Amino acid sequence: MANHKTVDYQAEKGIYYKVLFGLLALTALTFIQPEMFLTQYTFGMQMLIGTVKAWIILMYYMHLKGEVLIGWTVIFAVFIVVFFFSIVMIDVSNFQYADVSHITSPAQ
Incomplete structure (x- = not known):
């Protein structure tokens, strides 16, 4: 039973809010990027943004970070x-x- 660790849920809540606002910012960037910077690399940029968002969701919301x-x-x-x-x-x-x-x- 020595490998149990205590979790500070208030600190965890702060991290989840930061992740939430980061995902919201990346979602806004997903919509703004094609309108302002329409280039031949738009598809690649959209895929990169989506990959970063998926990685953040996997690491924090699915608890795979550790x-x-x-x-x-x-x-x-x-x-x-x-x-x-x-x-x-x-x-x-x-x-x-x-x-x-x-x-x-x-x-x-």
Whole structure:
């Protein structure tokens, strides 16, 4: 029972308010950015803002900030996805007989 820690809920409440206002500011930026700075990078900026918002929600509202195992799980999952994606890319670049394939041949 020695690994229990006491939590100051008033301090926690202050952190949650800061996170809330940060998310509100990022949401406002999501709407303002395309109107004021419409460039070819708008989609990338919107995805970046969305990723930051998702990370903040995961870390604070889902209480994953202090978890170590979740970090290794995410790293492993990304490694597996990149590994299989690279296998598919290598296979596609070496694809032979495309003209006789039932997948790539034109419909009859």
